[in-house]
Amino acid sequence: MKTTLKKLGLVCLAAILFSSLFISCDSGTESPTAPLTITDQLGRTVTLETTDPQRIVSLAPANTEILFALGLGDKVVGVTDFSDYPPEAFKKPNVGRYDIPNIELVLAADPDLILADSIHQSEIIPQLESHGLTVVAIAPATFDEIFDSIRMVGEITGTTAKAEELLEDMEARVEVITEKTEDLPESERVSVFYLVWHDPLMTSGGDTLINEMIEIGGGRNIFEDTSGAAMVELEELIARNPQVIIAGVGMGLDVETTMQVFESEPRLAETDAMKNSRVYGIHLDISGRTGPRIVEGLEAFARAIHPELFE
Amino acid sequence: MSSRAQPAMIMEPSRRARIYSLIGLAVLLLLAIIIATGVGSVSISFPTTFSILADRLPFVEITPTWPDNIAAIIVDVRLPRVILAGLVGAALAVAGATYQGLFRNPLADPYLIGVAQGASLGAVIGFLLPVGWHIAGFGLIPLLAFAGALLATVTVYLLARVGKTLPVTTLILAGVALSALLSSIVSYLIISAGNKMHGIIFWLMGSFSQSQWSEIEIVLPYVAAGTAVIIIFARLLNVMQLDEEQAQQLGVNVERLKIILLAAATLVTAASVAFVGTIGFVGIIIPHAVRIIWGADHRFLLPLAVLTGATFMIFTDLIARTVMAPAEIPIGVITAICGAPFFLYLLRRRKKAIF
Numbered sequence: 001m002k003t004t005l006k007k008l009g010l011v012c013l014a015a016i017l018f019s020s021l022f023i024s025c026d027s028g029t030e031s032p033t034a035p036l037t038i039t040d041q042l043g044r045t046v047t048l049e050t051t052d053p054q055r056i057v058s059l060a061p062a063n064t065e066i067l068f069a070l071g072l073g074d075k076v077v078g079v080t081d082f083s084d085y086p087p088e089a090f091k092k093p094n095v096g097r098y099d100i101p102n103i104e105l106v107l108a109a110d111p112d113l114i115l116a117d118s119i120h121q122s123e124i125i126p127q128l129e130s131h132g133l134t135v136v137a138i139a140p141a142t143f144d145e146i147f148d149s150i151r152m153v154g155e156i157t158g159t160t161a162k163a164e165e166l167l168e169d170m171e172a173r174v175e176v177i178t179e180k181t182e183d184l185p186e187s188e189r190v191s192v193f194y195l196v197w198h199d200p201l202m203t204s205g206g207d208t209l210i211n212e213m214i215e216i217g218g219g220r221n222i223f224e225d226t227s228g229a230a231m232v233e234l235e236e237l238i239a240r241n242p243q244v245i246i247a248g249v250g251m252g253l254d255v256e257t258t259m260q261v262f263e264s265e266p267r268l269a270e271t272d273a274m275k276n277s278r279v280y281g282i283h284l285d286i287s288g289r290t291g292p293r294i295v296e297g298l299e300a301f302a303r304a305i306h307p308e309l310f311e
Numbered sequence: 312m313s314s315r316a317q318p319a320m321i322m323e324p325s326r327r328a329r330i331y332s333l334i335g336l337a338v339l340l341l342l343a344i345i346i347a348t349g350v351g352s353v354s355i356s357f358p359t360t361f362s363i364l365a366d367r368l369p370f371v372e373i374t375p376t377w378p379d380n381i382a383a384i385i386v387d388v389r390l391p392r393v394i395l396a397g398l399v400g401a402a403l404a405v406a407g408a409t410y411q412g413l414f415r416n417p418l419a420d421p422y423l424i425g426v427a428q429g430a431s432l433g434a435v436i437g438f439l440l441p442v443g444w445h446i447a448g449f450g451l452i453p454l455l456a457f458a459g460a461l462l463a464t465v466t467v468y469l470l471a472r473v474g475k476t477l478p479v480t481t482l483i484l485a486g487v488a489l490s491a492l493l494s495s496i497v498s499y500l501i502i503s504a505g506n507k508m509h510g511i512i513f514w515l516m517g518s519f520s521q522s523q524w525s526e527i528e529i530v531l532p533y534v535a536a537g538t539a540v541i542i543i544f545a546r547l548l549n550v551m552q553l554d555e556e557q558a559q560q561l562g563v564n565v566e567r568l569k570i571i572l573l574a575a576a577t578l579v580t581a582a583s584v585a586f587v588g589t590i591g592f593v594g595i596i597i598p599h600a601v602r603i604i605w606g607a608d609h610r611f612l613l614p615l616a617v618l619t620g621a622t623f624m625i626f627t628d629l630i631a632r633t634v635m636a637p638a639e640i641p642i643g644v645i646t647a648i649c650g651a652p653f654f655l656y657l658l659r660r661r662k663k664a665i666f
Binding site for chain 2: 099103119126130231
């Protein structure tokens, strides 16, 4: 017992000594006098040292698109997977997966501003902040919030003029649609089923951006009583008989697969959508990314739902 | 001399051989830490790495020829990750060895009585609660994972306890049943998790990618304390390899020992799993590998398992984060791919029953 205890004591002592050699103190980031403090879209208060960042890392494709649309493409020094629009963005240094960026590569890029996404909230953002990096999160849930996010990026990068210009353009395009669909009576609203995935059968609920786009496009989401990305029963889908089916395509689900899925399901043949061949695919790059191209997505929805109103 | 052929005698390594092995492994571990800190997705030259590390030693001052962010990568990203990997590898290996010794069952691993599923449930609940709650600088997820692991084990203990005794078979069965229940709840929660599903699944697969010094400050005391307790009782664990009645007759307070060792091993596992998720293979196979090479005397088995587990995990984590850089391969995949063939080789080479 005594020798074991002695051995133990030595081992513990060694362990403590060894670890104390390397446990670093606080990496000492000073708090500068900040010209700007904002609240980002995850409710975080962020203090920005500069409103003219020179090295920006974007952790989400939508954020990359916003940066390029505001003319900040030259200042982007790191992007994650899927940042493929505009084509120049694809050539930027890759800092890892969209959902799990590589911290080493982000640090190596030496950014003075990082634009993150809601997916990074629980682990990535705290870790980046612990290295003293400035992270602003963009997480719009509605069209208005998308506009807000673009305005915010303009504010924190000193490109407010360009942002306003972009927003005016976007709002004008939305106007073109809303002036025809805002006052549509309930009877003329087309019932729409949005397909997120076919197995399990998943759709977008009433609190999603997709739902908003269906509404603005002059339709009604047959599953607006669900929430988020909801799994639904096939029999409900049949019972609610949508007039139009729109599938999100581009990530493992293209239009041909969608059609095959629906055609191979004989029980769906009796829905209005199938009988009238009103099944459309809208690319997720424009309907799923909360950047400037979301209006393209909206326009695609409007065309699919009311082809007679929008060519 | 008899003309009958003598059966081949496989000698247990001598005490001296084992002590040399301990020292050798410790040196190997140190090397592993240095190498692993020098390699990563961002290429940093070894001289720079050494200088950065040396600069951090007390009494050593080197004027920096490197930018701050590179130093941050070495000291704040890689080094904590490597150290945490070593800690967790050591923890899982020693806990696995303890469970195998306690249950006298070669299939025992640190997750046997519900730690993995309890931690998973805690973590998933942490993911689903409104984020942003931090207690003492830590996110909710590790806290709940740790709590879940301990609660599950305590539940299994209470279910299996019969009066003042803790029958080992009942413990295993209760552990399996509770794990199944918790696992199904976890599955249900994952499905209803919406857009958090992704993060949850990644957490469950286990990863060292978010390791920070603050986490090591929490994990180290638990692992050190638990391992110390287990090693103190190494000799008694040897005695436990006889059946419990005999051990009791030899003067071992078997029930008390079971509880102490179970508690220590569970604490060690829970602390590890809380921060890195459930990494398989290490807890079950490393103890066996050590047993094959160095014998089953727990006074050596346990420290050797600590060193072997740590080194193994550091190397597999290195592979996981460099082979497909900048992406990472889940570490559970690498531990199995690297470990299994080597273990099978050991089994074949020794050709003797090891348990």
